[in-house]
Amino acid sequence: MKSRHFSMDALGDAIARLPDDRLTAIRNAAFAHLREHGLPTKRDEDWKYTDLAPLVDIGNQWLDLGDDVTPQADSSDVSDPIQKSIDADWLLISNGQVDANSIAALAQDGVTVELLSKHDSTANFSAPLTDLNSALLRDGLRITVDANHSIKRPIGILVVDIAATAASLSQIRADVIVGANSTLDLIEYHASSGEGEHYANSVINLTLEDNARANWVRIQDRDRAHNQTGRTAVTLGRDSQFHHCAFDFGGRLIRNDLAVDIAEPGSAAVFDGLYLAGEDQHIDNHTRVDHRVGPATSQQEYRGVLTANARCVWNGKAIVHEGADGTDAEQANHNLLLSDKAEIDAKPELEIYTDDVKCSHGTTVGQLDETSLFYLRTRGIDIVGAKQILTTAFAQTIVSKLPVESPRESLAELVSARLSRMLEAVVK
Amino acid sequence: MSTDPDNIDSIVNRRYEHGFVTDIATDTMPPGLDENVVRAISARKKEPEFLLEWRLRAYRQWREMQEPDWAHVHYPPIDFEAISYYAAPKSDDERPKSLEEVDPKLLETYDKLGIPLHERARLAGVAVDAVFDSVSVATTFKERLSEAGVIFCPFSEAVTNHPELVQKYLGSVVPQRDNFYAALNSAVFSEGSFVYIPKGVRCPMELSTYFRINAANTGQFERTLIIADEGSHVSYLEGCTAPMRDENQLHAAVVELVALKDAEIKYSTVQNWYPGDENGVGGIYNFVTKRGDCRGANSKISWTQVETGSAITWKYPSCLLRGDNSVGEFYSVAVANNYQQADTGTKMIHIGRNTSSTIVSKGISAGNAQNAYRGLVRVMPQADGARNHTQCDSLLIGKNCGAHTFPYMEIKNPGARVEHEATTSKISADQLFYCRQRGISEEDAVNMIVNGFCKEVFKELPMEFAVEAQALLNVSLEGAVG
Numbered sequence: 001m002k003s004r005h006f007s008m009d010a011l012g013d014a015i016a017r018l019p020d021d022r023l024t025a026i027r028n029a030a031f032a033h034l035r036e037h038g039l040p041t042k043r044d045e046d047w048k049y050t051d052l053a054p055l056v057d058i059g060n061q062w063l064d065l066g067d068d069v070t071p072q073a074d075s076s077d078v079s080d081p082i083q084k085s086i087d088a089d090w091l092l093i094s095n096g097q098v099d100a101n102s103i104a105a106l107a108q109d110g111v112t113v114e115l116l117s118k119h120d121s122t123a124n125f126s127a128p129l130t131d132l133n134s135a136l137l138r139d140g141l142r143i144t145v146d147a148n149h150s151i152k153r154p155i156g157i158l159v160v161d162i163a164a165t166a167a168s169l170s171q172i173r174a175d176v177i178v179g180a181n182s183t184l185d186l187i188e189y190h191a192s193s194g195e196g197e198h199y200a201n202s203v204i205n206l207t208l209e210d211n212a213r214a215n216w217v218r219i220q221d222r223d224r225a226h227n228q229t230g231r232t233a234v235t236l237g238r239d240s241q242f243h244h245c246a247f248d249f250g251g252r253l254i255r256n257d258l259a260v261d262i263a264e265p266g267s268a269a270v271f272d273g274l275y276l277a278g279e280d281q282h283i284d285n286h287t288r289v290d291h292r293v294g295p296a297t298s299q300q301e302y303r304g305v306l307t308a309n310a311r312c313v314w315n316g317k318a319i320v321h322e323g324a325d326g327t328d329a330e331q332a333n334h335n336l337l338l339s340d341k342a343e344i345d346a347k348p349e350l351e352i353y354t355d356d357v358k359c360s361h362g363t364t365v366g367q368l369d370e371t372s373l374f375y376l377r378t379r380g381i382d383i384v385g386a387k388q389i390l391t392t393a394f395a396q397t398i399v400s401k402l403p404v405e406s407p408r409e410s411l412a413e414l415v416s417a418r419l420s421r422m423l424e425a426v427v428k
Numbered sequence: 429m430s431t432d433p434d435n436i437d438s439i440v441n442r443r444y445e446h447g448f449v450t451d452i453a454t455d456t457m458p459p460g461l462d463e464n465v466v467r468a469i470s471a472r473k474k475e476p477e478f479l480l481e482w483r484l485r486a487y488r489q490w491r492e493m494q495e496p497d498w499a500h501v502h503y504p505p506i507d508f509e510a511i512s513y514y515a516a517p518k519s520d521d522e523r524p525k526s527l528e529e530v531d532p533k534l535l536e537t538y539d540k541l542g543i544p545l546h547e548r549a550r551l552a553g554v555a556v557d558a559v560f561d562s563v564s565v566a567t568t569f570k571e572r573l574s575e576a577g578v579i580f581c582p583f584s585e586a587v588t589n590h591p592e593l594v595q596k597y598l599g600s601v602v603p604q605r606d607n608f609y610a611a612l613n614s615a616v617f618s619e620g621s622f623v624y625i626p627k628g629v630r631c632p633m634e635l636s637t638y639f640r641i642n643a644a645n646t647g648q649f650e651r652t653l654i655i656a657d658e659g660s661h662v663s664y665l666e667g668c669t670a671p672m673r674d675e676n677q678l679h680a681a682v683v684e685l686v687a688l689k690d691a692e693i694k695y696s697t698v699q700n701w702y703p704g705d706e707n708g709v710g711g712i713y714n715f716v717t718k719r720g721d722c723r724g725a726n727s728k729i730s731w732t733q734v735e736t737g738s739a740i741t742w743k744y745p746s747c748l749l750r751g752d753n754s755v756g757e758f759y760s761v762a763v764a765n766n767y768q769q770a771d772t773g774t775k776m777i778h779i780g781r782n783t784s785s786t787i788v789s790k791g792i793s794a795g796n797a798q799n800a801y802r803g804l805v806r807v808m809p810q811a812d813g814a815r816n817h818t819q820c821d822s823l824l825i826g827k828n829c830g831a832h833t834f835p836y837m838e839i840k841n842p843g844a845r846v847e848h849e850a851t852t853s854k855i856s857a858d859q860l861f862y863c864r865q866r867g868i869s870e871e872d873a874v875n876m877i878v879n880g881f882c883k884e885v886f887k888e889l890p891m892e893f894a895v896e897a898q899a900l901l902n903v904s905l906e907g908a909v910g
Contacts, residue, residue, distance in 0.1 A: 337844070350852055355854040356827075
């Protein structure tokens, strides 16, 4: 029987065992809030299609083990060839612990990287999983880009979890501030390995000051038995630009929340995503953009390819608040269903409280076009090859929108390789 | 493009044209609901045992159910004990056999509403089963219909004359505990329409009912059941207006459609109930469950609605596409002005193979109104070759209104092709300028643009309804400038 709730006493003990530092106050506050409000269930509209119970179960098993200090991996343990081929200054977070050496090694002008515990943080109760993250947080990253500064080389956040014990939990946290008139390119890479069950919970807070720009690429290629929930909350300053591109390949149960808050006029947000899901995978993407003022634009395009018994969820929400005149919001979601047992639940939502807006959304669910397949077959390409060509073209659309150059080749390869594995299984 | 505040004011201040109260003594039950009330309603209507049992089962289930709160609407809690669950005109015992026998006051009421019954019926060739409060008072064109074998009668008459059909189909599409309001309706429904089209018959005329709520503090609980037997065809029209009242009036209707093999049902609604005054006081709460069941292969059910009235609309006409090759359609125009709130849409459940559905929803918000489209397209694993296209557009007029879209798509079959498109915008300055430049007044230009926006839906309406719908829209929105 899987439990819906964390065993709160054990959770309290685990929190008490964490070092007493400047994070202690928010740990306790978050724990109190979590204790009072709990985690969402399928009865909550935002969690209608995704059940957290298996993850809570892993958490409880981990608490039972009472061994909350999991060995830290260092960068030499990481053997992900794709990540290695991406050019960036990598910061490492492994099993919820920030690698101090990687911080020390990063030397870029105008960029300051510190441990989160070096600063006072204020508790943020915006989401239940943020509570869990704050309560169990060992430490996190704080990255600041000075004003009037464009970084020379992308910064990478490499998250590697090695599930050595039967069950483990890790909390990942990064607060990123991009100063006025500055530009940041960031690549977030999640990988994991190990025989045990694992649940990683990440929280990213990104603040763009006036006229700043952030290009953010998130790549998730976890072990197919591991799970992750992640929340990225973005606040946009005046005339700032935010471009987010997310890729989900691995994991068993994955839930991503992207929340963009447009509180100053003139900003533009673009967020794209690709999810490739096969056997036993459940990938859920929720996006929310709050247009509080106008003019501002937001555009999103998510694409997915589903095979075997994969289940994917896409929920895009655009809220145009009263007075946010001159808002232009677009949502698009396209899905290819390639198997009898796959399921997609899509929900593009618009909530609009003012009239001077242009909003649209489009969602499609379908399969490969028969005529195009036939055309390729007549050219002597076998069915697997033909499907591969068409699916790759469908998926590479998102790769082609990458805002950061360095991962492009590696990602294109990763997409093709993953798709051909998925398609082989389909044709068999 | 400048916004003329006087124009906006003039719309906001527009009075409800159909607001009046007909002074007829009504035979009304005291407010409150318990098993005795259910028994009393059933006894008053001289219903057979099975129906009483059915009502009681619904009542017991309703007692255990929670009022839904997920819709994007806000209203003070409803006191179900303060509602009277039955009202009938006094003349119930001696029901009129022809129009001449009808209470002249009633006829006058319809005249005021712009529905000259006999004239209209003759001119349009429409049989009108007019429901005044809860009891039918006039039915015309009966003979022509019975020649064709069509049964079209008040629900209570069907219970007496065709109990086997009622027992077989009642609740087979909307079960008693389907939702809170459907359960309430199942327990206390007092009247409604019953239609049965026999095998292979194309109904010789369009069927129409005018619903009207009149007595104060009376909830109206209509029950409509339409069965189209194999290979038959019927077009049913429903239209409503209600007089002005200060109290909120609850209307929780249930409409069930059953289309057997090769049958087709077209159900059209023009709804213009009292929406409340300019401050959002009063108005009808319209909580309706409408569902069609395409039970047989090649069957088709088409919903068309023009919703301009009611303070709150909570309505999702749906199709269960069970038969292979069955077709579901939903065409809707929903207009919300002042403080009206509408949460409306449809559900298309694809179960059979090669089923297809089309959804076209046009929402117009003005004043302080909130208008939401909420829809579900679900393709079940066995529904090979399912096809859906959804088009869902919103038009905003004014700064304080809201337009929302909550479409759900749950696709479990790889052969499905599902498309959803939605746009939200205001009337563009360019469009208005173009019209003005050609000498068209601002009001006419807005009317033209709004009518153009709704055209896709209006063309689905039977002709006389299309005219009425267009007029209603102009009444609600002319002069509005975005």
